Amino acid sequence: DWQLQVVNILSLCPIIERVPRSRSLQILLPDSENILSQEFVERILELFNKIPTTEQTIASQCSFFRLCIDIVSPNSPLRIYLYKILFGKEPCPFFGPVLSSVLVEVIKMESQTLAEIIRNTSAILDDSIHLNAINAALKSNHLDSPIFALCGDVMQRNFFSFFSFQDLFNSFQDAVNLLRSTNVEPLQSILAVALLKEFVNTLWKSLVSIRDATREPLEFEVDVDINELVENINRAMERQSFQIRSLKLYFLRDLYAKGLSLHGIKCFSKVQGETFPWLNDLEWSDEDNRIGFVPYRFYAQYNEAEEAFEPLYMRGQQMKAENFLNYVLTDSSISKKMSLMGIAISRLRDIYALRDLSLHEKTAIQFLHTQLSNMPFDNFYRETLLSFITNTHQLYLISPVTSQSELLIRSVIVHIVALHSCLSASNSPLAAYLQALKTCKETYILTSSSDVDANILIEIGEALGQFTRYECECGFKYIVTECGDTREEGICPQCKSRIGGINNKVNPGNRRIDVQTIRGNEEANERMGYAYESTESRKDINYRIRGMTLASYRVLHLFVHTLIAATSREDCQDFFNIKEPIEYCKRHIEMTGTF
Numbered sequence: 001d002w003q004l005q006v007v008n009i010l011s012l013c014p015i016i017e018r019v020p021r022s023r024s025l026q027i028l029l030p031d032s033e034n035i036l037s038q039e040f041v042e043r044i045l046e047l048f049n050k051i052p053t054t055e056q057t058i059a060s061q062c063s064f065f066r067l068c069i070d071i072v073s074p075n076s077p078l079r080i081y082l083y084k085i086l087f088g089k090e091p092c093p094f095f096g097p098v099l100s101s102v103l104v105e106v107i108k109m110e111s112q113t114l115a116e117i118i119r120n121t122s123a124i125l126d127d128s129i130h131l132n133a134i135n136a137a138l139k140s141n142h143l144d145s146p147i148f149a150l151c152g153d154v155m156q157r158n159f160f161s162f163f164s165f166q167d168l169f170n171s172f173q174d175a176v177n178l179l180r181s182t183n184v185e186p187l188q189s190i191l192a193v194a195l196l197k198e199f200v201n202t203l204w205k206s207l208v209s210i211r212d213a214t215r216e217p218l219e220f221e222v223d224v225d226i227n228e229l230v231e232n233i234n235r236a237m238e239r240q241s242f243q244i245r246s247l248k249l250y251f252l253r254d255l256y257a258k259g260l261s262l263h264g265i266k267c268f269s270k271v272q273g274e275t276f277p278w279l280n281d282l283e284w285s286d287e288d289n290r291i292g293f294v295p296y297r298f299y300a301q302y303n304e305a306e307e308a309f310e311p312l313y314m315r316g317q318q319m320k321a322e323n324f325l326n327y328v329l330t331d332s333s334i335s336k337k338m339s340l341m342g343i344a345i346s347r348l349r350d351i352y353a354l355r356d357l358s359l360h361e362k363t364a365i366q367f368l369h370t371q372l373s374n375m376p377f378d379n380f381y382r383e384t385l386l387s388f389i390t391n392t393h394q395l396y397l398i399s400p401v402t403s404q405s406e407l408l409i410r411s412v413i414v415h416i417v418a419l420h421s422c423l424s425a426s427n428s429p430l431a432a433y434l435q436a437l438k439t440c441k442e443t444y445i446l447t448s449s450s451d452v453d454a455n456i457l458i459e460i461g462e463a464l465g466q467f468t469r470y471e472c473e474c475g476f477k478y479i480v481t482e483c484g485d486t487r488e489e490g491i492c493p494q495c496k497s498r499i500g501g502i503n504n505k506v507n508p509g510n511r512r513i514d515v516q517t518i519r520g521n522e523e524a525n526e527r528m529g530y531a532y533e534s535t536e537s538r539k540d541i542n543y544r545i546r547g548m549t550l551a552s553y554r555v556l557h558l559f560v561h562t563l564i565a566a567t568s569r570e571d572c573q574d575f576f577n578i579k580e581p582i583e584y585c586k587r588h589i590e591m592t593g594t595f
Helices: 002-018 023-028 038-050 055-071 077-087 096-109 114-119 121-127 129-138 146-158 165-180 186-205 226-237 242-257 262-271 277-281 302-315 319-329 334-347 349-353 359-373 379-390 404-422 429-435 451-464 550-566 569-576 581-594
Strands: 466-471 477-481 489-491 498-502
Touching (some): 055 096, 077 096, 114 165, 146 186, 165 186, 165 242, 319 334, 334 349, 334 404, 379 404, 404 429, 429 550, 451 466, 477 498, 550 569, 569 581
Antiparallel strands (some): 466 477
């Protein structure tokens, strides 16, 4: 109730000046420059601190601060107090738009340009109450704090992104000098970093072809002297400091943001080492190259997806990403759906192998979760995409400690699952294993159950009349005659462990294959459904069935077990009716690596 009352009171304040004057109104407004008092704001903030922090209360705080900024006069002392509160601590979620609007308003009130503020910060702070107050509040934070990052993003997005490359180049040296200085004001540091980030962003955007830059000399489309540009960049990079090293890495990071894989960046560094010698100073190791390829570039719409989602990943801007989602829905072609899968996998899922997600990346995942839930995408496609970006499925879970070989295998698994989630289950048996496994239980499964086995069973049936098949834990198959219950023990010729069993109880590690006893040769024909296999028998590099080539058998074997394991846990469990069905499939998937 109190929140509603506060909002109602504040919403009336802007229209008070337009109300006809009256004696009572003059009593209420003795000072139009100070409609709100600091005591009032402090009391409201105390109330916020006493109630549990929820999404609703944070949204209410944002609304409160926004209304205060709108109502309070720029000349009011309360403004300075609000700056101290807003910029003196780490920002809460959803506070970005509030801080952004404040910074934009304050910068626009100043007569000096941002380039002048970078060059002569001290004098300008002395003349500007607002900038000085914000700068003083920022001093309570460190350079790597979220508030510094947020302010830098605001400056880059709302101001420096509108600079021409010539203007950015003119201030490049001043910004670099600040990186080396030990006496820098917080606001000055934020502006310098924001300018350098936009300089790098615009520089790489001006490349005629970023792909060709991994093989050929650089070619820029900019209105500056290229030799002077390269010389100034190289001179700046000669200086040794932590900040300069961070700038070097940002040059490469922005290439990654524009679509180059880690492998592509490594090639870029080798090829362009003569133009930019400082690229040779960066050490590369196998651990740096986690996932070195982006197979989704094959699809025509992937580049469009990158362009649409970059603002979402980098700055949390959602409009272009939402437009691309609607574009995919226009005809839901495989190319469009795979492009969406690819941008989510290469820009969100693969990050789990390197580090924790950034704030913008977490926001992007939440955005996709919300948007996909409200759009008419196929349920299985939606759930598969979400399982990739949340990194929750046991089959393809990754982290920074995942070995390089495991990472590559799981990357292949993800690509297989992504493609078959985009296909119709009615058009592909492999897609059916992934999307409609229950309907496949009584069908012949690709790469499963050899015809040779059926011929042997026919001969056994004619000789014995009835029998039941069992399997040792090593994969060796044997039969029990008559009723099919085990009454004797034997030694497995393959692993030498005990097979069979006594008193109708099968020995541990042995498994009955046939639920019903096979009677005569009519029932000995090859049965439909999945035939369990031991990975030991499949390690032979020359193993194959039904005349398949070695390569086709191995590839199909990998696809079948990947897609069955990637379906829902319930369907997978029902299909196999064994403990840990996913682990069973993973053993067969890993076995493919011997090919």
